[in-house]
Amino acid sequence: MKVWLSAAGVFAGLFVLNGVFMGSLVPGLAMPPYLLQVLCLAGINITLAVSLNLINGFTGQFSIGHAGFMAIGAYASAYFTVTFGQALRSALGFLPPFARDNVVLLVALTIGAVLAAIAGFFVGVPSLRLRGDYLAIVTLGFGEIIRVFILNIDAVGGARGYSGIPKLANFFWIYAFAGLTILVVYRIVHSSFGRTLVAIREDEIAAEAMGVHTTRAKVIAFVVSSALAGVAGGLFAHYLMYVHTNSFTFLRSFEIIIMVVIGGLGSISGSVLGAVLFISLTEGLREFAQYRMVLFSLLLIVLMIVRPQGILGHKEFVTFLTKRRRSIGAAPGTTGNA
Amino acid sequence: MRFGGLFAVNELDLAIASGQLYGLIGPNGAGKTTVFNVITGVYTPTSGEILFEGGSIAGQRCGRITRRGIARTFQNIRLFGEMSVLDNVKVAFDCRQATTLTTAVLRTAAHREEEARVGHESLELLKIFKLDHLAQERAKNLPYGSQRRLEIARAMATAPRLLLLDEPAAGMNPHESTELMDLIRWIRDRFGMAILLVEHNMKVVMGICETVHVLDYGSTIAIGPPAQIQRDPKVIEAYLGGA
Numbered sequence: 001m002k003v004w005l006s007a008a009g010v011f012a013g014l015f016v017l018n019g020v021f022m023g024s025l026v027p028g029l030a031m032p033p034y035l036l037q038v039l040c041l042a043g044i045n046i047t048l049a050v051s052l053n054l055i056n057g058f059t060g061q062f063s064i065g066h067a068g069f070m071a072i073g074a075y076a077s078a079y080f081t082v083t084f085g086q087a088l089r090s091a092l093g094f095l096p097p098f099a100r101d102n103v104v105l106l107v108a109l110t111i112g113a114v115l116a117a118i119a120g121f122f123v124g125v126p127s128l129r130l131r132g133d134y135l136a137i138v139t140l141g142f143g144e145i146i147r148v149f150i151l152n153i154d155a156v157g158g159a160r161g162y163s164g165i166p167k168l169a170n171f172f173w174i175y176a177f178a179g180l181t182i183l184v185v186y187r188i189v190h191s192s193f194g195r196t197l198v199a200i201r202e203d204e205i206a207a208e209a210m211g212v213h214t215t216r217a218k219v220i221a222f223v224v225s226s227a228l229a230g231v232a233g234g235l236f237a238h239y240l241m242y243v244h245t246n247s248f249t250f251l252r253s254f255e256i257i258i259m260v261v262i263g264g265l266g267s268i269s270g271s272v273l274g275a276v277l278f279i280s281l282t283e284g285l286r287e288f289a290q291y292r293m294v295l296f297s298l299l300l301i302v303l304m305i306v307r308p309q310g311i312l313g314h315k316e317f318v319t320f321l322t323k324r325r326r327s328i329g330a331a332p333g334t335t336g337n338a
Numbered sequence: 339m340r341f342g343g344l345f346a347v348n349e350l351d352l353a354i355a356s357g358q359l360y361g362l363i364g365p366n367g368a369g370k371t372t373v374f375n376v377i378t379g380v381y382t383p384t385s386g387e388i389l390f391e392g393g394s395i396a397g398q399r400c401g402r403i404t405r406r407g408i409a410r411t412f413q414n415i416r417l418f419g420e421m422s423v424l425d426n427v428k429v430a431f432d433c434r435q436a437t438t439l440t441t442a443v444l445r446t447a448a449h450r451e452e453e454a455r456v457g458h459e460s461l462e463l464l465k466i467f468k469l470d471h472l473a474q475e476r477a478k479n480l481p482y483g484s485q486r487r488l489e490i491a492r493a494m495a496t497a498p499r500l501l502l503l504d505e506p507a508a509g510m511n512p513h514e515s516t517e518l519m520d521l522i523r524w525i526r527d528r529f530g531m532a533i534l535l536v537e538h539n540m541k542v543v544m545g546i547c548e549t550v551h552v553l554d555y556g557s558t559i560a561i562g563p564p565a566q567i568q569r570d571p572k573v574i575e576a577y578l579g580g581a
Contacts, residue, residue, distance in 0.1 A: 002471055049503070120363075139518045184443055187442055187443050188439065188442055188443060191440055191442030191443075191445075191449070191453070192428070192442065192453065192456065193438075194431045194442070195421075195425055195428055195429050195432060196429060196432055198418065198420070198425075199418045199420055199421065199429040199445065201420075201423050202417075202418035202419055202420055203417070203418055203419075204422060205380075205400075206402040206412065206416035206417070206418065207408075207418075207429065208399075208401050208404075209378060209400050209401075209404060209410055209416075210402035210404060210409075210429055210430040210433060210438060210492065210493075210495075210496060211405045211430065211432075211433025211434075211496050212401055212432070212433065213399075213401045214401065220439060224439070279493050294382075304490070314420065315463075
């Protein structure tokens with residue numbers, strides 16, 4: 001019950017913040033559009049990084065095809081809104097106008113998530129038989145296959161990109177879904193199923209010998225992770241109102257991995273930190289123009305030398321600060337004592 | 339069991355009654371670990387049959403065989419190093435749990451009860467193995483002897499009726515191996531399970547096993563009670579070489 005109350009609190013808080021940022025609540029106090037956009041993209045990055053951490057960090061299966069599932073979510077939900085959004089909106093005539101748009105968005109995001117999950121299942125079943133480098137290469141390949149496949153569908157714009165998507169996503173929805181992603185991943189990791197995933201990361205053969213159905217567990221984790229990436233893609237499309245397959249190349253997958261790795265594999269708060277840090281650095285270094293990416297990679301190299309385990313390592317932010325020993329029932333792989 | 343043209347284990351007949359302490363010994367490369375891997379489903383036997391409680395288990399997945407009641411430890415310790423001692427045992431309990439992904443995400447009352455029960459039972463099990471004071475320690479930080487004990491505890495958490503121990507006394511000092519012998523005997527008496535033991539430490543094998551089975555080059559050379567095995571000329575030849 002407590003969690004629903006706090007969820008309601010978070011929702012209300014996001015709603016007020018959204019109003020303030022958009023300038024509709026307090027006149028003359030709107031956030032600069034550029035900052036607001038960066039903030040929203042950071043929220044989408046949080047969803048992506050936390051969901052990828054479930055498979056890369058906790059299950060230890062190195063996947064680098066996350067952008068592909070994001071693309072499926074983006075294109076599927078955008079196609080739904082563009083094609084059926086108007087019809088659904090008139091069918092929902094009994095609702096107030098702003099609620100209609102939000103229902104359309106939620107339906108579109110659900111469709112994007114389900115399709116990304118299905119794709120995740122079909123990619124995951126054959127790929128997750130492989131380990132380490134081989135899995136990485138295969139998921140990279142599948143990510144690119146998905147992108148090139150979409151690039152050749154004329155109904156969603158092909159190489160021209162897909163435009164004319166209504167702006168249904170905003171600060172409120174982006175952070176509501178980021179929060180939901182964190183909650184879902186946190187609960188999975190802190191459950192018996194999460195223990196199973198960490199056991200697979202630690203020693204797959206021993207996990208199997210302890211009665212764990214390792215293939216099933218890995219595929220489930222992969223499907224959940226893909227579905228959440230699909231949601232992030234849907235928000236991305238409905239926020240920027242235009243998507244192009246160039247946004248979903250393997251570079252995007254690498255960006256998400258960088259976020260997870262800087263924050264610390266196997267740390268949810270680390271992924272959040274990594275996502276925010278990543279976008280702050282790439283945006284903050286813009287004034288250095290052509291030296292931007294040089295500086296960025298230098299920073300990454302320094303970080304990898306100073307803290308190869310990521311900023312938070314395996315720990316969560318709270319344990320990282322207090323350095324206390326974890327209590328019974330705390331998440332596997334989040335020990336406070338080294 | 340054959341790998342290409344090599345017979346790793348050939349025409350092995352091995353029957354373990356419930357509650358029996360059965361020792362499997364043999365010189366290096368005799369095929370003892372292969373026998374383990376065939377029973378636990380790591381390898382599918384190229385010919386022959388494996389029956390457990392009347393049903394065939396040959397060629398089934400490891401996880402399934404474990405859930406049917408056969409658990410094992412590993413020759414080279416395979417604990418979940420980064421996880422706590424308690425979580426190592428909890429993972430093994432999970433194979434009998436009814437929780438699913440949905441109940442975990444919604445954190446239903448049934449799920450919380452189940453978690454509390456597993457936590458409690460895991461701690462009880464750790465107490466039996468005198469590991470409860472280390473419950474929050476990471477498994478990889480444990481001393482060697484404790485890691486061995488934890489591996490057995492973890493295998494016990496799957497509630498097996500046949501326990502396979504692959505060199506549990508390896509690397510233990512004489513004091514620790516004496517304790518281990520008491521522990522193995524105690525587990526058998528308390529839980530009434532059958533135990534198949536592979537071990538090089540003859541003091542342990544001869545001290546606790548009721549029947550000893552000797553393998554050499556993948557074939558049986560002797561079966562019998564320890565006292566008889568120790569006098570068997572073929573066994574002496576296999577270990578010490580012919581006169």
